[in-house]
Amino acid sequence: MRESAAEATLAAELIAVMVAANATAPRILTVEDGRALPSGPFASSHRSLQSGLRAWVEERTRHPLGYVEQLYTFADRDRTSGGTRRAISISYLGLTREAPAPPETGASWQDWYRYFPWEDRREGEPAVSSSLIAPALRAWAKTAPAPWARRERSERAAIAFSLSGQAWNEEFSLQRYELLYEAGLVPEAGAAASAARAHATSPAPSLGTPMLHDHRRILATGIARLRAKIKYRPVVFELMPPAFTLLELQLVVEALAGMRLHKQNFRRLVARQELVEETGAMIAETGGRPARLFRFRRAVLRERAASGTKLPLLAQPR
Amino acid sequence: MRESAAEATLAAELIAVMVAANATAPRILTVEDGRALPSGPFASSHRSLQSGLRAWVEERTRHPLGYVEQLYTFADRDRTSGGTRRAISISYLGLTREAPAPPETGASWQDWYRYFPWEDRREGEPAVSSSLIAPALRAWAKTAPAPWARRERSERAAIAFSLSGQAWNEEFSLQRYELLYEAGLVPEAGAAASAARAHATSPAPSLGTPMLHDHRRILATGIARLRAKIKYRPVVFELMPPAFTLLELQLVVEALAGMRLHKQNFRRLVARQELVEETGAMIAETGGRPARLFRFRRAVLRERAASGTKLPLLAQPR
DNA sequence: CTCCATAATGCTCAAATAGAGCATTTCCGG
DNA sequence: CCGGAAATGCTCTATTTGAGCATTATGGAG
Numbered sequence: 001m002r003e004s005a006a007e008a009t010l011a012a013e014l015i016a017v018m019v020a021a022n023a024t025a026p027r028i029l030t031v032e033d034g035r036a037l038p039s040g041p042f043a044s045s046h047r048s049l050q051s052g053l054r055a056w057v058e059e060r061t062r063h064p065l066g067y068v069e070q071l072y073t074f075a076d077r078d079r080t081s082g083g084t085r086r087a088i089s090i091s092y093l094g095l096t097r098e099a100p101a102p103p104e105t106g107a108s109w110q111d112w113y114r115y116f117p118w119e120d121r122r123e124g125e126p127a128v129s130s131s132l133i134a135p136a137l138r139a140w141a142k143t144a145p146a147p148w149a150r151r152e153r154s155e156r157a158a159i160a161f162s163l164s165g166q167a168w169n170e171e172f173s174l175q176r177y178e179l180l181y182e183a184g185l186v187p188e189a190g191a192a193a194s195a196a197r198a199h200a201t202s203p204a205p206s207l208g209t210p211m212l213h214d215h216r217r218i219l220a221t222g223i224a225r226l227r228a229k230i231k232y233r234p235v236v237f238e239l240m241p242p243a244f245t246l247l248e249l250q251l252v253v254e255a256l257a258g259m260r261l262h263k264q265n266f267r268r269l270v271a272r273q274e275l276v277e278e279t280g281a282m283i284a285e286t287g288g289r290p291a292r293l294f295r296f297r298r299a300v301l302r303e304r305a306a307s308g309t310k311l312p313l314l315a316q317p318r
Numbered sequence: 319m320r321e322s323a324a325e326a327t328l329a330a331e332l333i334a335v336m337v338a339a340n341a342t343a344p345r346i347l348t349v350e351d352g353r354a355l356p357s358g359p360f361a362s363s364h365r366s367l368q369s370g371l372r373a374w375v376e377e378r379t380r381h382p383l384g385y386v387e388q389l390y391t392f393a394d395r396d397r398t399s400g401g402t403r404r405a406i407s408i409s410y411l412g413l414t415r416e417a418p419a420p421p422e423t424g425a426s427w428q429d430w431y432r433y434f435p436w437e438d439r440r441e442g443e444p445a446v447s448s449s450l451i452a453p454a455l456r457a458w459a460k461t462a463p464a465p466w467a468r469r470e471r472s473e474r475a476a477i478a479f480s481l482s483g484q485a486w487n488e489e490f491s492l493q494r495y496e497l498l499y500e501a502g503l504v505p506e507a508g509a510a511a512s513a514a515r516a517h518a519t520s521p522a523p524s525l526g527t528p529m530l531h532d533h534r535r536i537l538a539t540g541i542a543r544l545r546a547k548i549k550y551r552p553v554v555f556e557l558m559p560p561a562f563t564l565l566e567l568q569l570v571v572e573a574l575a576g577m578r579l580h581k582q583n584f585r586r587l588v589a590r591q592e593l594v595e596e597t598g599a600m601i602a603e604t605g606g607r608p609a610r611l612f613r614f615r616r617a618v619l620r621e622r623a624a625s626g627t628k629l630p631l632l633a634q635p636r
Numbered sequence: 637c638t639c640c641a642t643a644a645t646g647c648t649c650a651a652a653t654a655g656a657g658c659a660t661t662t663c664c665g666g
Numbered sequence: 667c668c669g670g671a672a673a674t675g676c677t678c679t680a681t682t683t684g685a686g687c688a689t690t691a692t693g694g695a696g
Contacts, residue, residue: 606643
């Protein structure tokens, strides 16, 4: 079954979604004045994909990146806008702490909600969502030619954006972006947009800052992955300073998830899982009662190799 | 930050981990007499990676593949054994039902535990694990030069193979294979093996059937992904016939997980999530009381877009 | 024809978790 | 000394798990 025919020859690039976070917002490393994600060629000198990525990100940001995982590989034909050769992009998600980007590199850290304003629900549903997106998607659903397509569109829109009273699911960031793309509501859609908006009366509203190529889609993929991951792996700590208060930790998680959490229950969760230990120090600049400082208990990375099982296991082999 | 230097040119191949299952064992589609996973070049005629994969798998197996998802992209330099050019392999996980493989294609379905005998714990710990693997890994840990390396090795081995009383985690199939590879206990390790076993007195024991290149590693990746996925997405049903009994469903899940499940609790789980509905028919050839036949409720794919939240959400924005 | 092994199904009970909130404590800035 | 803002401690109830017992149906063996 293996083809011995000549294999296609193409270019491969590595592309990084580097995430940092502070109490206010998650931040991502960008280039080109915030319009692109950092990317570089996959050179043959690299031992592996991941080491290739580490090499050039660290070279450019002079900043060790802690946690790195492969995100997704993209290769749709219409990815490159008029490029000569087909390219494969292998994307990675990396977690670090924000350090000033060396200005000569053209790199800068940006609030990720700048690109996805509808993803931030910490203060409730943002205006852009209720006033622009919801009506635009409903209109888009109506313009489908076939009845089943209309139903399919409105159903997808309802699920992704909780249009019919469903609970908001913060992990659907990719589906939401793809829906806006299909509906021609983001400028990246380009040609597709005109077709999708054929029946629309108004021009495309501005939904967040666009990016070059499909970088915003890749970023949405990274957001979805990270939002899912923080729930079952202690990766948030890669984004935290060595010592932090529980409120600081909660604020970072809230920033990533784009949702508010119940303070006492959040603390109980962290405590029960023994994710942190006290440093012994306190910090007073909290605006209220001084808070204890904690550090991540690195040991859990070894101990709790075990993830949460959901299968009703049988204790004894029957 | 974007490099404008010439990008590396390389070949890309698609490689499939096609999984089916019966009540006894999960099965995977292989070529080359069971020694390789089906793979093919990523041709420029393909619209996207996924459509390229679908195209040639369906062409060869004449079999529609239902669920397909991207697995991982491999590109380590020492992947290809002496190949001329560097290759990138983009692997996919696909779920189907087993259909006789057209013999002219050289394809065949194989029990996946043939390649990973230590992964099947349905009848308790298999002999190969306790009698071969455990002692070999302990010995390997001892041969590390530095004390910290010895501790690191034995700790990793203990977690992956539950050597110190930890609960077995079926999702660690990849880590287990990688450990055996590092320890030179699988023939694929090749050159690395001799170094790792420098101090061993006996030759490498035979641990499962080997595969060409790094295909067994890719298969282990697929197993890990599938074992994790069945816990939070209703993907098992892609492997089931149109109608099935609850025991059949359970046996397939057990085959995939390599572990026994508690029957009543498994049924309760399926019932509570409303994953299935009765067909109305019964089947008598069960060896006991006749069983009801069920079918998958496809509607859940839309309804239950919501996955399980673990974050202690706050109902009202404060 | 009865007994039995094998499953399918129904139910129960206790322990562990998750969801919501109330109550106190402690420090800061008037 | 007082009010505001957080940090912390606890409580209470509703679910969800983990383990098992009990009952019901069939086919086959004696």
